[in-house]
Amino acid sequence: MALVERAVAFFMVVMIMMASMVQFSDAAVYKVGDSAGWTTIGHVDYKEWAVTKNFQVGDVIIFEYNPQFHNVMRVTHAIYKSCNGSAPLATFSTGNDSITITTKGHHFFFCGVPGHCQAGQKVDINVPRDSQTAPTPSALTSPTVPVSNHVPAPSPNEAASLITLNGALGMLGMAMALFALFVPSIA
Numbered sequence: 311m312a313l314v315e316r317a318v319a320f321f322m323v324v325m326i327m328m329a330s331m332v333q334f335s336d337a338a339v340y341k342v343g344d345s346a347g348w349t350t351i352g353h354v355d356y357k358e359w360a361v362t363k364n365f366q367v368g369d370v371i372i373f374e375y376n377p378q379f380h381n382v383m384r385v386t387h388a389i390y391k392s393c394n395g396s397a398p399l400a401t402f403s404t405g406n407d408s409i410t411i412t413t414k415g416h417h418f419f420f421c422g423v424p425g426h427c428q429a430g431q432k433v434d435i436n437v438p439r440d441s442q443t444a445p446t447p448s449a450l451t452s453p454t455v456p457v458s459n460h461v462p463a464p465s466p467n468e469a470a471s472l473i474t475l476n477g478a479l480g481m482l483g484m485a486m487a488l489f490a491l492f493v494p495s496i497a
């Protein structure tokens with residue numbers, strides 16, 4: 311039954327490839343501040359940096375800095391606005407901190423070294439609730455006009471799962487075609 315075993319093995323490899331592609335296809339890695347990194351030098355505009363990105367759940371945010379001079383604090387919106395570093399949700403201080411975004415909505419970070427947040431070393435990583443639609447720059451720079459981009463139906467979650475399903479079915483079709491080509495050659 312070598313044929314069946316080889317066919318099964320081949321099919322399992324294809325299924326594993328499909329699963330990994332579906333799971334990781336959207337993830338991206340962003341280094342905060344790009345080449346400037348996480349710093350007060352040069353007054354990097356982290357707000358501008360963030361609004362030009364299309365963050366998604368699963369993306370990895372990297373803060374790169376000299377840990378002698380800076381750190382990273384994840385904070386609430388209220389703390390973010392006040393730049394008060396006394397009660398962060400979490401503190402990172404390795405100088406090369408990778409943070410995976412696991413939920414939609416705003417993720418607020420600043421440097422907890424006194425004066426740095428006030429000097430602009432703060433960033434709001436926003437994964438739009440309606441994140442299947444790429445946000446337009448105008449929607450992000452004027453957050454008081456939120457609903458114009460919303461698609462009424464189906465709900466974003468349904469749309470997202472439909473798109474994922476379609477992608478998976480497409481892959482399955484390709485796998486079946488490959489399988490059909492592969493089987494006669496080992497017979």
Ligand SMILES: [Cu+2]
Pocket residue numbers: 349350379380381421422423426431
């Ligand atoms: Cu700092």
